Amino acid sequence: MITSTVEDYLKALFLLDPNGKKRIATGELAKATNVTPGSATAMIKTLAEAGLVRHRPHYGVQLTTTGRNLAVHVVRRHRIVELFLVKILGMDWGEVHNEAEKLEHAVSNEVIERMDALLGHPTADPHGDPIPNASGELPRRSLTQLSACNEGDHVSVARIHNQDTEFLKFAEESGLLLGAKITISSKSEHADSITLLSGEHKVTLGLASACRIEVEHA
Amino acid sequence: MITSTVEDYLKALFLLDPNGKKRIATGELAKATNVTPGSATAMIKTLAEAGLVRHRPHYGVQLTTTGRNLAVHVVRRHRIVELFLVKILGMDWGEVHNEAEKLEHAVSNEVIERMDALLGHPTADPHGDPIPNASGELPRRSLTQLSACNEGDHVSVARIHNQDTEFLKFAEESGLLLGAKITISSKSEHADSITLLSGEHKVTLGLASACRIEVEHA
DNA sequence: AAGTTCCTTTTGAGTAATCAAAAGTATAAT
DNA sequence: ATTATACTTTTGATTACTCAAAAGGAACTT
Numbered sequence: 001m002i003t004s005t006v007e008d009y010l011k012a013l014f015l016l017d018p019n020g021k022k023r024i025a026t027g028e029l030a031k032a033t034n035v036t037p038g039s040a041t042a043m044i045k046t047l048a049e050a051g052l053v054r055h056r057p058h059y060g061v062q063l064t065t066t067g068r069n070l071a072v073h074v075v076r077r078h079r080i081v082e083l084f085l086v087k088i089l090g091m092d093w094g095e096v097h098n099e100a101e102k103l104e105h106a107v108s109n110e111v112i113e114r115m116d117a118l119l120g121h122p123t124a125d126p127h128g129d130p131i132p133n134a135s136g137e138l139p140r141r142s143l144t145q146l147s148a149c150n151e152g153d154h155v156s157v158a159r160i161h162n163q164d165t166e167f168l169k170f171a172e173e174s175g176l177l178l179g180a181k182i183t184i185s186s187k188s189e190h191a192d193s194i195t196l197l198s199g200e201h202k203v204t205l206g207l208a209s210a211c212r213i214e215v216e217h218a
Numbered sequence: 219m220i221t222s223t224v225e226d227y228l229k230a231l232f233l234l235d236p237n238g239k240k241r242i243a244t245g246e247l248a249k250a251t252n253v254t255p256g257s258a259t260a261m262i263k264t265l266a267e268a269g270l271v272r273h274r275p276h277y278g279v280q281l282t283t284t285g286r287n288l289a290v291h292v293v294r295r296h297r298i299v300e301l302f303l304v305k306i307l308g309m310d311w312g313e314v315h316n317e318a319e320k321l322e323h324a325v326s327n328e329v330i331e332r333m334d335a336l337l338g339h340p341t342a343d344p345h346g347d348p349i350p351n352a353s354g355e356l357p358r359r360s361l362t363q364l365s366a367c368n369e370g371d372h373v374s375v376a377r378i379h380n381q382d383t384e385f386l387k388f389a390e391e392s393g394l395l396l397g398a399k400i401t402i403s404s405k406s407e408h409a410d411s412i413t414l415l416s417g418e419h420k421v422t423l424g425l426a427s428a429c430r431i432e433v434e435h436a
Numbered sequence: 437a438a439g440t441t442c443c444t445t446t447t448g449a450g451t452a453a454t455c456a457a458a459a460g461t462a463t464a465a466t
Numbered sequence: 467a468t469t470a471t472a473c474t475t476t477t478g479a480t481t482a483c484t485c486a487a488a489a490g491g492a493a494c495t496t
Binding site for chain 1: 303306307308309313317320321323324325326328329332333336
């Protein structure tokens with residue numbers, strides 16, 4: 001039986017490495033799923049027995065094709081639900097992540113496909129995260145991390161890689177909404193910061209935050 | 219912690235006796251929740267310790283005010299979700315019950331209140347079952363069981379008390395949809411059946427089925 | 437090569453739920 | 467008043483998780 005706990009572990013593995021190339025450390029998985037390393041080891045064993053992951057002790061773990069397929073559909077459900085909550089129910093994009101964490105395990109395929117149709121088969125959720133299609137394929141976009149942009153670049157915000165409600169509130173107040181057109185006014189590796197103009201707003205971000213924002217060149 | 223299993227037991231108790239007057243037998247509860255009597259006994263103990271039910275061994279169990287309050291909100295979530303699935307996502311009314319069984323434990327208050335508003339604060343779900351309001355009060359309607367109607371009565375279908383997908387499909391095909399205007403053409407206690415006219419359709423029902431349909435006099 | 441550190445795995449124990457089957461209780465029937 | 471029946475409760479075991487803490491393995495430093 002695929003419990004919702006199992007779905008959470010699979011999803012975590014997928015999000016830690018969407019391409020399925022790396023080996024994931026037990027501790028990394030434990031951190032991502034908010035359990036102790038011992039719990040992660042135990043679950044990895046269960047997943048390996050079910051053929052959902054490959055595991056070599058003290059080396060690392062990796063999704064199998066079956067495991068990846070399940071994981072990608074959990075992510076699809078999560079992201080469609082998020083978009084649905086924002087677009088149809090009018091919820092705040094900062095609140096919907098936690099809500100979707102629960103719903104992703106409860107909604108059926110039928111409901112997801114109907115939401116998908118109602119939303120016009122979207123390719124990205126309210127944070128700009130790509131929505132896998134019904135066959136489990138991820139749409140490809142060529143995005144750049146904001147931290148990699150240079151002075152004078154004109155770009156638009158395409159993805160905000162941070163589920164923290166407080167950060168999202170800050171982003172919103174700074175005019176860093178999805179699709180916002182911004183100009184890089186200065187960048188300093190030494191000061192570890194980047195300053196940009198977004199409409200009326202002048203915002204300075206640390207590079208650690210800036211690398212969680214992805215942009216599209218105009 | 220109120221687990222979704224606890225919610226299911228509370229909901230079952232509520233549905234077995236919405237007014238909270240009767241004492242419910244362990245076996246009845248076990249049947250309603252699809253567990254063995256032993257499991258029900260164990261859970262009753264847990265619920266009693268949490269102050270959600272009153273229990274006297276070998277006598278019966280009853281919701282406390284706290285328990286009833288939780289239960290009524292589970293029912294509210296269930297029925298709003300059902301209506302939402304039919305009205306907004308266009309699903310078949312026969313399919314939505316099982317879907318809602320899962321979602322009732324996963325949707326937050328916030329989502330429910332938004333769905334409620336989107337639906338225009340409805341008072342009944344797709345089966346005609348009353349939707350408790352946000353304070354937990356059930357709307358009152360004076361309905362009659364179809365089985366209690368007499369020859370010549372003109373009534374309209376107001377509630378279908380049966381969650382079985384097959385029965386609902388049959389009802390739909392027989393023109394027994396919510397709001398349908400029907401005329402009782404004959405009734406026989408001996409034959410245990412009632413015959414009615416619904417538009418073009420002439421339908422004969424056993425009284426056992428007929429008492430699961432409630433109607434409103436015109 | 438030995439030691440230290442960091443990470444992973446194992447072990448033992450707990451919680452929340454389940455079932456099957458044994459034991460107990462209440463009611464109704466003789 | 468005893469017995470039969472029908473239901474309820476208890477008991478013991480199982481599953482799917484969880485954690486804390488002990489034990490083990492890999493790799494880097496000296």
